[in-house]
Amino acid sequence: MKHFIRFESKELGQELIDLARAYKATPRLDLAKGQGKRVGCIFLNPSLRTRVSTQIAAQNLGMEPIVLNMDKEGWALEMKEGAIMNKGTVEHIKDAAGVLGSYFDILAIRAFPSLTNRDEDVNDFIFGQFVKYCGKPVVSLESAIRHPLQSLADQITMKEYSDGKKKPKVVLTWGPHIKAIPHAVANSFSEWTLGMGYDLTITHPEGYELDEVFTKGATLEYNQSKALEDADFVYVKNWSSFNDYGKILSTDPSWMLTEKHLKKAKNAKVMHCLPVRRNLELSDEILDGSRSLVQKQAENRIYAAQAVLSSILG
Amino acid sequence: MKHFIRFESKELGQELIDLARAYKATPRLDLAKGQGKRVGCIFLNPSLRTRVSTQIAAQNLGMEPIVLNMDKEGWALEMKEGAIMNKGTVEHIKDAAGVLGSYFDILAIRAFPSLTNRDEDVNDFIFGQFVKYCGKPVVSLESAIRHPLQSLADQITMKEYSDGKKKPKVVLTWGPHIKAIPHAVANSFSEWTLGMGYDLTITHPEGYELDEVFTKGATLEYNQSKALEDADFVYVKNWSSFNDYGKILSTDPSWMLTEKHLKKAKNAKVMHCLPVRRNLELSDEILDGSRSLVQKQAENRIYAAQAVLSSILG
Amino acid sequence: MKHFIRFESKELGQELIDLARAYKATPRLDLAKGQGKRVGCIFLNPSLRTRVSTQIAAQNLGMEPIVLNMDKEGWALEMKEGAIMNKGTVEHIKDAAGVLGSYFDILAIRAFPSLTNRDEDVNDFIFGQFVKYCGKPVVSLESAIRHPLQSLADQITMKEYSDGKKKPKVVLTWGPHIKAIPHAVANSFSEWTLGMGYDLTITHPEGYELDEVFTKGATLEYNQSKALEDADFVYVKNWSSFNDYGKILSTDPSWMLTEKHLKKAKNAKVMHCLPVRRNLELSDEILDGSRSLVQKQAENRIYAAQAVLSSILG
Structure with a gap:
């Protein structure tokens, strides 16, 4: 698996569910797998559950997670190709994605929709740009149109019940x-x-x-x-x-x-x-x-993220 | 020791002081004790000394601390039982505490008083709710009416001088x-x-x-x-x-x-x-x-927190 | 090397460039060197690249980095000697620096200039105060007048090309x-x-x-x-x-x-x-x-910081 941004196939889904359940039984099963590897968790929008569960998932694999709250830290990204940056945005996504790609082994990103520009949202533009410019595997922590880690946790929960x-x-x-x-x-x-x-x-x-x-x-x-x-x-x-x-x-x-x-x-x-x-x-x-089952779903977020990171590590 | 929210007894106080002084002499004495254990440090109000000293204390025990600044991260919690949540609060403390309980081995929490509603403050309502719903040991990082980690650090300092x-x-x-x-x-x-x-x-x-x-x-x-x-x-x-x-x-x-x-x-x-x-x-x-002695007190915050986390780990 | 705040000499510059390039070739070459050591990364102004690259540099040396965003976390420091603190500032730099010095082995600090008071900026007052009161080695993450980690990364990059x-x-x-x-x-x-x-x-x-x-x-x-x-x-x-x-x-x-x-x-x-x-x-x-070369420079920030931290560890 290269990126984790959408549902790919029943086979891959089943593999991820099985792996997640193995991690739930033994969280540190693969503690050596991620040693020396880093995941950057980039939030263009705030998060509680997603942030913490992804950090824990990474730690369970021996990885070092680093969180960047770009909204809070005042780092307005320019998204438009060819923009003349003489307004509020301080860095182009091209440059930011490139740098972050050179700092991390995996990038996990959250970016919400505008809910005003449907075309832009539907094309999941920000994710596309990150994938294009960072040169590393990208995990969605919720995009404009998908929240696949939540859905994987939901599937694990349905399986259990x-x-x-x-x-x-x-x-x-x-x-x-x-x-x-x-x-x-x-x-x-x-x-x-x-x-x-x-x-x-x-x-x-x-x-x-x-x-x-x-x-x-x-x-x-x-x-x-x-x-x-x-x-x-x-x-x-x-x-x-x-x-x-x-x-x-x-x-x-x-x-x-x-x-x-x-x-x-x-x-x-x-x-x-x-x-x-x-x-x-x-x-x-x-x-x-x-x-x-809401508490079970939330708990399964850890193991969903862990299965995804593990599969990307390969 | 299950929770650390108030003074319990002279015996326990003395035990914690002695343990803290042992850690001050040898900070990584019990580095293996907390391996694979996690403490969530939840701040409903800002903190500098408490946050850093608790992180260090946890690391000295081999634990993984994760900090959540819920005030800054815009996560307004609903406290009222039965509330119809059609206003500003985004999550009920019941649900948040339950999820955090499933993510961490120990929860450390800071919540200041309103200083306007005496009855609510005196009952230390938020702490009670966390203890009730998270199902895990709770450490006070300062509540509406108590700051026991500060007091333990103060007692260590008085002992030393x-x-x-x-x-x-x-x-x-x-x-x-x-x-x-x-x-x-x-x-x-x-x-x-x-x-x-x-x-x-x-x-x-x-x-x-x-x-x-x-x-x-x-x-x-x-x-x-x-x-x-x-x-x-x-x-x-x-x-x-x-x-x-x-x-x-x-x-x-x-x-x-x-x-x-x-x-x-x-x-x-x-x-x-x-x-x-x-x-x-x-x-x-x-x-x-x-x-x-103010600098000594501040330094002792590390070892106070370390003794408390260690005693809870058991 | 005690502090890293300015250019010192061609010899030291060359040593740092060579060490950085060795780390670039083998990032975890000195993973044991920083075990049990902590660097506090204190931001009085926001940062993305500097924060993340310094965290990674510290981790590559086995150190534990802890980040403090003091601007965001609402901790206005008083800088003036003898100030009567009955206004907005909540803590004097003397006290804060002293406490942080007792918490960390190395302090890394970012403080921007006012761009209004030239004399104060030119004297790099905040850095002087930190060095004076913290009692630990200080690394500049950009001061009012210098950004030596950036410059070291730039020198590494020029060497490479x-x-x-x-x-x-x-x-x-x-x-x-x-x-x-x-x-x-x-x-x-x-x-x-x-x-x-x-x-x-x-x-x-x-x-x-x-x-x-x-x-x-x-x-x-x-x-x-x-x-x-x-x-x-x-x-x-x-x-x-x-x-x-x-x-x-x-x-x-x-x-x-x-x-x-x-x-x-x-x-x-x-x-x-x-x-x-x-x-x-x-x-x-x-x-x-x-x-x-802009992406190369950004990547070299990691190894510049790693060489500096390593040299201070000794």
């Missing part, structure tokens, strides 16, 4: 939020769940259709209660509109997942990538009850 | 400041000094009485010069009013400790937790003279 | 910028280049003369095209006026280095310390072409 069921029913349901939220988690969850061969139903208010690039093969069902029937896994997530790009079209509280919504899905496990807005996206009763 | 005197006279004196300062250092210094069996006199302008929970057994003396007579150790500290909660009642410059104040305490050593406002709380002549 | 030429012609040319930029890089480049025995020509618009302390022995040539003739190395850098202190006297775009400027210097290699403002200081065609 599938009870041997071959074709569990997986539902991705939109939940209300007060802010315009990126599509990355929803896109990647759909991409990976379908890619790994699960049945996926997606439910949301009309107007919240995700980019078909990620959802092709899923069942779209606008009726949330119908979608939730007999679900084995319910993934709750907010996202802003893709068609009316970046807009909040609804904050309808009836979409917030509660126990009542799961009357016809009595064995359903509930997932969320965190941070979760309690009693807005998801009710306390679910988060504090036995259905919730 | 007691010249074998069994009952040195210890005085805690209020000093002026321009800001409303928390009570944590003064509370803990009193709690530990009394707990370790010293005679303690506390002096301050009327209205600055500390919470009796921490000062029971100390002599209260409003006359500063009388209080300072024959003192062996003088601890200078500002705090805001506890009764008129969080208010500045006096900035009377005559309370600033100078050599003149110590005419009748010629052997007195002077202590302060730093950072100190020079020529406001304490004069240059004292800080730059031979009485000052 | 000299093609055995004994006396290459080196030109330092001013380039336009929209902000008032410190003199540190230009000063140090001149100090080191002359100190190492190169011929140096400096060119800039009138009014941009650098402090003669650093440029004595260089040829000053106001005509940029004449200066560039037959150059082997062209170092591009903006700086604000030294005589009309901190002012921007010109933003004349004709001073921006382009291929056209190098018609009579066909073998010239072009250098810049980065970050570079593309198409303002230097054109894309040069930066993206085969003349550019």
Whole structure:
């Protein structure tokens, strides 16, 4: 594996899941593998879980992680080819990526979408530029349109709680939020769940259709209660509109997942990538009850990152 | 020892002091003890000395410290049970504490008081929530009402400079400041000094009485010069009013400790937790003279933290 | 070597260049040398390259680097002797330097000039205070007037690209910028280049003369095209006026280095310390072409820092 930016294949997905589970059983199994190797974790947007879980994953492999919060550290990058840099940006991504590539063995990067310029977001421009100019393997810590480390952690979690069921029913349901939220988690969850061969139903208010690039093969069902029937896994997530790009079209509280919504899905496990807005996206009763897998997903972030870094080390 | 949040007993205090002094003599004595263990240092408020000394303490034990500046990194935590999170807070302390608990072996946390809501501060609510939800040992890096690592460092320092005197006279004196300062250092210094069996006199302008929970057994003396007579150790500290909660009642410059104040305490050593406002709380002549133990206290912060982490590792 | 703050001698310069090149060939050559040693990297001003390259240099020597961003972490230091600290500063440099000295084996510090108070800047006051009060070796990560780690990296780079030429012609040319930029890089480049025995020509618009302390022995040539003739190395850098202190006297775009400027210097290699403002200081065609050494310089920052830390460890 060279880069880790998107879902590649069921085979690779399965390999990563298996490796992650081996690391979960024995975190320092490959402590010698990364000795003398360095991963630079570059955040153009803030992070808590991703930052810490990636640091731990690297340390478990004997690697040295170094974190760069470029947003906080006031390092505005110029993205435009040929720009005359007489304004606010202090360094061109070409130059920064080149330098960072010479400092690290692997670069892990987070860059959120603008949610205003759809074309630029959809092309995941910043990631492309880093890959092009850094000359080293790149791991996505969430891009404008994907969050593959989260999705890998989610797949590990579903594997752990599938009870041997071959074709569990997986539902991705939109939940209300007060802010315009990126599509990355929803896109990647759909991409990976379908890619790994699960049945996926997606439910949301009309107007919240995700980019078909990620959802092709899923069942779209606008009726949330119908979608939730007999679900084995319910993934709750907010996202802003893709068609009316970046807009909040609804904050309808009836979409917030509660126990009542799961009357016809009595064995359903509930997932969320965190941070979760309690009693807005998801009710306390679910988060504090036995259905919730959210803490398991967060813990699996370590082993997802560890499997990815390990595979890149080769 | 499970958590380190308050003074527990003279026996445990003595054990920690002895262990800290052993580490001061041989910092890497127990380098193997913490191999593969991680401490998460979570700052809801900024820190310099505490952050660095705790990192070093952890490294001296072979542990991997990871620092999270949650204030700076824009991660506003929701504290209220049952809150409908449709405002500024992005994650509930329950969820954050649970995740961090799954990432670390020990959590070390700093959270300052509001100085506006006395009941909430007095109950040290944030610490209670972390302990409740993280499922791992918690070390206080200063709470709303206590700063036990500072106090342990102070006790180590007093031990080093007691010249074998069994009952040195210890005085805690209020000093002026321009800001409303928390009570944590003064509370803990009193709690530990009394707990370790010293005679303690506390002096301050009327209205600055500390919470009796921490000062029971100390002599209260409003006359500063009388209080300072024959003192062996003088601890200078500002705090805001506890009764008129969080208010500045006096900035009377005559309370600033100078050599003149110590005419009748010629052997007195002077202590302060730093950072100190020079020529406001304490004069240059004292800080730059031979009485000052402030640099020794700061250095002992490393070994205090190391003894605490080591005892928790068991 | 005790401190690393300025150019000392050709002999020491040569030693450091040789050691750096040995580390470049075998980064972990001296991995055991720094075991159990700590370097505190203190930034009073932000940094990307310097921070990361110094961390990596320390790790390559087995040292533990700890970074303190004192600007970001809101720790305003008082610099004035005898100050009555009843305003914004929270800690005196005396106390902070003393504590940090007791925490670390080596202190590495960055502090920019005010560009308003020339006398204070020229005396490099902050560095003097740190050296005076910390009691440990101090490494400059860029001071008000010098950036010796950059200059050492530049010398390594020139050595690598000299093609055995004994006396290459080196030109330092001013380039336009929209902000008032410190003199540190230009000063140090001149100090080191002359100190190492190169011929140096400096060119800039009138009014941009650098402090003669650093440029004595260089040829000053106001005509940029004449200066560039037959150059082997062209170092591009903006700086604000030294005589009309901190002012921007010109933003004349004709001073921006382009291929056209190098018609009579066909073998010239072009250098810049980065970050570079593309198409303002230097054109894309040069930066993206085969003349550019800017990425090499940045990479050599690691080995420059490693040689310096290693020499201080002894």
